[in-house]
Amino acid sequence: MAAENRPVSPHLQIYRFMWTMALSILHRITGVFLTIGTIFLVYWLVSVAAGPTAYAxxxxxxxxxxxxxxxFGWxxxxxxxxxxGLxxxxxxxxxxxxxxAARxxxxxxxxxxVLLTLLTWYAAYATHGGVL
Structure with missing residues (x-):
């Protein structure tokens, strides 16, 4: 078979897209998003150390x-x-x-x-008098 006629991704013809595949991809995407969010957390912590103006x-x-x-996304x-992960x-x-069972x-x-996210945000707002 000539190189130009070969499929680029042969697995796309073998596997059909499934719910568990989507969750696996989402697990990787959320890992990247958590890393980016951690950079913002570090920014916030550095702003605390940098003084009132930076913190504000x-x-x-x-x-x-x-x-x-x-x-919220984080x-x-x-x-x-x-x-x-569990x-x-x-x-x-x-x-x-x-x-x-996997499905x-x-x-x-x-x-x-989703439930834990909503509970987290509800608890955050409830403990701060509706202001976060």
Whole structure:
């Protein structure tokens, strides 16, 4: 077969896209997002050390609607990565590897991540009198 006629990604013809594949890709994406979010966390901590003016600037950035949206996304990424990581730990122990259990644990990981994110934000707002 000539090089120009060969498929670039032969696995695309072998595997069909599945829910568990999407969750695996999402696990990697949330890992990257957590790394980027950690850089912003370090920025916030450095601003605390840099003094009141730098801290006020960082707080203003975080309190803006894009800042809160990123913080919400970071929270969701954290909880999804955590819940899906637990799922992978069970798999490493040889549990839940059949297709039905893998699909169900994926749904549970997503549902738990959403629920834990909402609970985290509710707790944050409730403890700060509705202002975050």
């Amino acid at each position: 600037t960082a707080q203003e950035l975080i309190a803006s609607w894009p800042g809160r949206l990123l913080l 929270t969701l990424a954290f909880w999804y990565h955590f819940c899906n 799922r992978h730990l069970f798999w490493d122990a040889g549990q839940g590897l059949d297709l039905g 169900l644990s994926g749904y549970l990981a997503v549902a738990a991540a």
